[in-house]
Structure formats: structure tokens, C-alpha cells
Amino acid sequence: MSDVMIEARDLSKLYGPVHALKDVSFEVRRGEVLGFLGPNGAGKTTTMKILTCFIAPSTGTAKVNGADIFEDPMAVRSAIGYLPESTPLYTEMLVLEYLEFVAKMRGYKGEDARKRIKKAVEQTSLGDVIAKEIRALSKGFRQRVGLAQALVHEPPVLILDEPMSGLDPNQASEIRDLIKQIGSERTVILSTHDLGEVQVTCDRVLIIAKGRLVADDTPEELRERAGKASYFVTLDGKGADAKKAREILGGIGGVSSIKQRDAEAKGELLFTIVPKDASDLRRDIFQTIVKNDLVMLGLERKSEGLDKVFRDLTTGDTAASAAATKTKRDQKIDEAREKKKARDEAKRKDDERAAEESSSDEDASDEKGEA
Amino acid sequence: MHNVLTIAGRQFRSYFNGPIAYLVIGTVLLVLGFLFWETFFLFGKATLREMFRYASLINYFALPALTMGLIAEEKRTGTIELLITMPVTEGQVILGKYLGVLGLYAVMLLLTLPYAFSVSSLGNLDWGPVFSGYFGLLLQGGALLGIGLMMSSFTDNQLVAFFATLGVSIFFFLVDKFLPFMPSGVTNFFEAISFDSHFESLRRGVVAVRDVLYFVSVATITLMVAFRSLESRRWS
Numbered sequence: 001m002s003d004v005m006i007e008a009r010d011l012s013k014l015y016g017p018v019h020a021l022k023d024v025s026f027e028v029r030r031g032e033v034l035g036f037l038g039p040n041g042a043g044k045t046t047t048m049k050i051l052t053c054f055i056a057p058s059t060g061t062a063k064v065n066g067a068d069i070f071e072d073p074m075a076v077r078s079a080i081g082y083l084p085e086s087t088p089l090y091t092e093m094l095v096l097e098y099l100e101f102v103a104k105m106r107g108y109k110g111e112d113a114r115k116r117i118k119k120a121v122e123q124t125s126l127g128d129v130i131a132k133e134i135r136a137l138s139k140g141f142r143q144r145v146g147l148a149q150a151l152v153h154e155p156p157v158l159i160l161d162e163p164m165s166g167l168d169p170n171q172a173s174e175i176r177d178l179i180k181q182i183g184s185e186r187t188v189i190l191s192t193h194d195l196g197e198v199q200v201t202c203d204r205v206l207i208i209a210k211g212r213l214v215a216d217d218t219p220e221e222l223r224e225r226a227g228k229a230s231y232f233v234t235l236d237g238k239g240a241d242a243k244k245a246r247e248i249l250g251g252i253g254g255v256s257s258i259k260q261r262d263a264e265a266k267g268e269l270l271f272t273i274v275p276k277d278a279s280d281l282r283r284d285i286f287q288t289i290v291k292n293d294l295v296m297l298g299l300e301r302k303s304e305g306l307d308k309v310f311r312d313l314t315t316g317d318t319a320a321s322a323a324a325t326k327t328k329r330d331q332k333i334d335e336a337r338e339k340k341k342a343r344d345e346a347k348r349k350d351d352e353r354a355a356e357e358s359s360s361d362e363d364a365s366d367e368k369g370e371a
Numbered sequence: 372m373h374n375v376l377t378i379a380g381r382q383f384r385s386y387f388n389g390p391i392a393y394l395v396i397g398t399v400l401l402v403l404g405f406l407f408w409e410t411f412f413l414f415g416k417a418t419l420r421e422m423f424r425y426a427s428l429i430n431y432f433a434l435p436a437l438t439m440g441l442i443a444e445e446k447r448t449g450t451i452e453l454l455i456t457m458p459v460t461e462g463q464v465i466l467g468k469y470l471g472v473l474g475l476y477a478v479m480l481l482l483t484l485p486y487a488f489s490v491s492s493l494g495n496l497d498w499g500p501v502f503s504g505y506f507g508l509l510l511q512g513g514a515l516l517g518i519g520l521m522m523s524s525f526t527d528n529q530l531v532a533f534f535a536t537l538g539v540s541i542f543f544f545l546v547d548k549f550l551p552f553m554p555s556g557v558t559n560f561f562e563a564i565s566f567d568s569h570f571e572s573l574r575r576g577v578v579a580v581r582d583v584l585y586f587v588s589v590a591t592i593t594l595m596v597a598f599r600s601l602e603s604r605r606w607s
Contacts, residue, residue: 015607049452052456053456053605054452054455054456054604054605055604055605055606055607056605056606074458074460077456077457077458077459078458080456082452082453082456084449084452084453084456085449086449088448088449088450088451088452088453089450089453090381090385090450091448092385092388092389093381093385093388101377101381102457104373104377105374105377105378105457105458105459106457106458107373107458149453
């Protein structure tokens with residue numbers, strides 16, 4: 001068996017004239033946790049639905065665990081554990097009842113089914129609510145039930161559509177740990193629009209915008225794209241000269257530029273240091289300051305992070321393309337307006353002509369009268 | 372096949388997890404009992420013919436309530452996505468759903484048996500027509516459930532599914548009621564597609580192949596349409 005668990009080739013999906021997905025290709029290897037990142041409506045869910053054989057792509061194809069989504073959808077479905085967006089479950093069922101149903105559907109019976117359910121319940125810590133109706137569960141627990149049903153058949157591939165949305169930070173971190181733990185043995189694709197999420201959980205990130213793949217990198221590579229980190233230094237203003245402090249800081253190797261912000265705010269000196277490369281300068285900065293008998297009140301290293309990359313990649317020319325792709329309805333309205341204009345114009349001309357004619361008639365009768 | 376039965380079993384049990392099964396079956400038994408027993412003693416005959424007629428009428432209103440949610444509700448809540456992405460085919464889903472609701476309907480029919488036993492204790496009941504009558508109800512109901520499942524697969528709104536099913540079923544009920552006013556060319560056709568004309572002979576104790584075939588065909592065709600409709604989401 002090859003190491004490539006998911007292989008998507010030139011996936012496109014058309015909804016009417018709209019490209020929900022355009023020529024998306026990627027590969028996911030065994031043991032990888034892949035983050036699918038993009039704004040709402042970018043095509044994340046569409047891609048996942050294609051991989052799980054819920055919808056078919058308009059063109060292109062994909063293989064999951066070696067099985068083609070067109071040729072052998074049953075094998076694809078068997079290889080995948082899927083958690084759709086917003087975790088749809090049969091809410092009138094008990095948790096255990098539901099998991100038993102899922103195990104049965106996956107073809108497990110008796111002792112085997114019981115063992116698998118037990119394992120999934122342990123992995124997702126559902127033990128306390130197993131005899132409860134799903135509708136009575138909180139969002140976090142429902143999410144776990146959703147994960148448990150995706151784990152019952154121990155699939156080599158997990159596809160999770162926004163597994164973290166709507167959870168409070170504690171719940172989210174629990175689910176995150178769970179996904180990490182699962183991801184160590186399996187291939188996981190998860191979609192999100194939360195950047196922090198990706199940085200913490202994923203080995204690789206695909207960024208998708210307007211149906212196109214715009215980036216395929218590790219979180220670190222993406223951050224490098226975003227630019228280097230900056231350092232924010234706060235010095236005690238008492239007995240320190242701003243100009244001199246600036247010179248001292250400028251003397252540190254690897255510093256590219258220094259900016260002073262809000263000079264002497266509350267008796268403090270605030271500097272922003274931009275380094276030449278990505279290496280960590282905090283030690284050098286600290287030691288230099290101490291050596292020069294300055295008092296440091298604060299030192300912070302901040303990178304612009306994925307936020308900026310995300311914005312740059314996904315919003316690039318949204319406005320322009322939005323203007324270019326007028327909807328059909330807009331076009332119709334425009335056409336109707338044009339027509340009305342033309343009609344009004346024609347009517348006006350008719351009226352004028354009629355007025356002219358009537359006036360010339362009057363002239364004629366006048367002439368007659370005179371005659 | 373085991374997938375079909377698993378889906379059918381879940382569907383069947385889900386009716387009893389909520390109030391729907393109890394409400395529908397309770398109401399049907401109440402209304403049927405009232406209509407049947409109210410006139411039973413006027414006729415003074417030990418026969419269930421009238422009960423079968425009333426039951427077939429009640430079916431037009433009661434069965435859409437059982438089928439309206441079958442697919443529509445799963446579409447609305449999104450559970451259809453989890454169901455279909457398991458290793459099952461669309462055909463298995465449709466068949467499972469159909470068997471699930473058919474099972475509930477069969478339970479409903481069984482619960483009317485006490486009426487039959489009561490009648491048999493009051494007089495000399497001929498069980499032949501009773502069996503054919505129940506068989507007829509099963510066929511007529513089965514066809515209605517097929518229509519209901521089909522309508523449920525077209526929409527994600529249960530109310531739409533309910534009234535669409537009611538409308539179509541009532542059409543097949545009414546279609547032979549105005550034959551004298553119809554042009555002579557179409558009367559035969561309208562009679563051939565009428566639910567009532569096919570049910571009538573079963574009610575009287577005659578099991579004819581054409582009647583059985585008619586109801587089975589309606590169920591088969593509607594299930595096939597439902598299958599297509601469910602499958603079409605892949606390409607939309």
C-alpha cells in the first residue's frame with residue numbers, strides 16, 4: 001500500500017454557472033493532520049463532501065485509501081470516518097443506541113461491535129452520558145458523539161468538517177487534544193476558519209479561497225511567508241536618554257531597523273525592533289540592555305502570524321472579481337432597466353411627433369379658416 | 372440486505388422514541404372504531420367490509436403523517452449526510468426507510484384485529500374476506516407509503532411532503548368518482564388508475580392479480596423515483 005492516503009486530482013464543482021471548486025489537487029499522506037483553511041463559502045465543505053462520496057465532482061477525481069470515488073465508492077466510504085458540519089445526529093436516540101446503530105451499519109456484530117463502541121466511548125470520554133438522549137447533550141458532548149461515530153470502525157482516514165466551531169475554549173482544547181491523539185495513527189483532514197487552530201493542530205495547511213487552492217504549506221512555512229517577528233521593548237525612561245538607548249539597541253547584530261513609539265509615555269521608552277531574519281534576538285537584546293545599565297520593563301516577540309497571510313491570500317482581489325461576476329438576477333435587472341429606458345425614449349419621441357402633428361393640423365385648419 | 376434491515380429497524384424504533392407513532396395509531400384506532408361501530412349495529416351483519424372501507428379512507432390522511440419525515444427531516448437536519456456516507460447505497464436507504472414505515476403500518480393494522488375478534492364473537496364472521504380485506508389494506512397502504520416516501524425525498528420540509536402526498540393520493544382516490552361526467556374515452560383509463568376500484572374487489576373478498584399488481588407497481592415506481600431523487604443530489 002502506498003503512503004498517500006488521499007489523492008485529489010483537478011477537482012472542480014459547478015453549481016449552475018458558479019465554480020464552487022476549481023482545479024483543486026492535493027495529496028495527504030498517512031499520519032498527517034491536514035488543516036483545510038478558508039473563509040466561509042470557499043469550498044472546504046464541498047471538497048469534503050466530494051471525498052466522502054456525498055456529492056460528485058463536476059470534473060476531476062479523487063482516491064481515498066487507494067479506492068476511486070467513482071469506481072468504488074463503498075470502499076471509500078468504508079475507509080473514512082466523517083463528521084459533517086454542525087454534527088447532524090439522530091437526536092431522539094440514546095448515545096449508546098446511536099453508536100450501536102453506527103456499528104451495525106459498519107458491519108460489526110455482537111462482541112466485536114461492543115468492543116469497538118467501548119473503545120470509541122473511552123477515546124471520546126463519553127462514558128458518563130452513554131445512557132442519555134442525544135438531544136439532551138451539550139454542544140461539546142454532541143461533538144464528541146459525532147467523533148465517536150466516526151471512530152467506531154477505526155478508519156484509516158478521518159474527515160472532520162469544522163469540528164471546533166461553536167465550542168467553548170475548554171471543550172475546543174479537549175477536542176483538539178483528541179484529534180492530535182487520533183492523528184498520530186491516522187490521516188486526518190479537518191476544516192476550520194480559525195487560524196490558531198491550524199497552528200496548534202495541523203502538520204500541513206491547505207488554504208482555499210473562492211474554490212481555488214492558494215497555499216499548501218506547513219504552518220511554519222506560512223508564518224515565514226508572513227514575514228519575520230518583531231520585538232517590542234519597553235525601557236524605564238528614568239535616567240535614560242531616548243536617543244542613546246536607540247543607538248545601543250541599534251548596535252545589536254541582526255537588527256534591521258528600530259522605531260520609537262509614543263515617546264516617553266508614562267516615563268517609559270517604547271521601541272519596535274525589526275530583525276533582519278527569523279532568528280531569535282531576545283537574548284541579545286536583553287544582554288545588551290543589561291550591559292548598558294538600562295532598565296528593561298518589557299520584551300515581547302510578536303509575529304504577524306497566519307492572520308495576515310490568510311487575509312492576503314484569501315481576499316486578494318475579491319472586490320474586483322465580485323464586480324466582474326454579476327449574478328444572473330443583477331443582469332436581468334440591468335436588462336430590464338435598459339429596456340425601460342429605450343421604451344421611455346421611444347414614447348417620448350412618439351409624443352413629440354404627435355404634438356408636432358397636431359400643431360401642424362392646427363396650422364392647416366388655421367390656414368383653411370383664413371382661406 | 373443487513374444494511375436495509377438496520378435502517379428499517381432504526382426507522383421503526385424512532386417512531387416510538389417520539390410521540391408520532393402513538394399519536395397516529397391512537398387517532399386512527401379511535402376514529403376507525405367510532406365510524407365502524409357507530410353504524411355496525413344498524414346493518415346487523417357480522418362483516419368487516421365497512422371497517423375496511425373506513426380504514427382505507429383514513430389511510431389517505433394518516434399515512435402521509437408517517438412518511439412526511441422519512442427523508443425530508445433527515446435532509447433538514449443533515450443526518451442524511453452521515454447516513455449516506457456510510458457504506459450503503461441509495462437504494463438500501465430508500466428500501467430500509469420504506470420497510471421501516473411499512474412495519475409501523477403493519478403494527479397499526481394488527482392493532483385493529485380486536486375489532487375483528489369482537490365482530491366474530493357477535494356473529495358468524497367469514498374470515499376469508501377478512502384476510503383479503505387486510506391484504507387489500509396492506510397493499511393500498513403500501514402504495515400510499517410509497518407515494519409519501521417519494522414526496523418526502525423531494526423536499527426538506529415535512530409539511531410540504533405531507534400535503535403533496537395528500538394531494539396526489541386524493542387524486543388517485545377521486546379519479547373514478549366523476550366518471551359519468553368524463554368523456555367516454557378516458558373512463559376506462561381513470562378506472563384503471565383509481566385506488567378505490569382496485570381496493571373494492573379486495574374488500575369484497577376477491578383477490579385478483581391485476582389489483583395486487585396495481586398496488587405493487589405504484590409502490591415500486593414511487594420507490595424508484597425516490598431513489599433517483601436521493602441519488603440526484605450527487606450531480607446537482
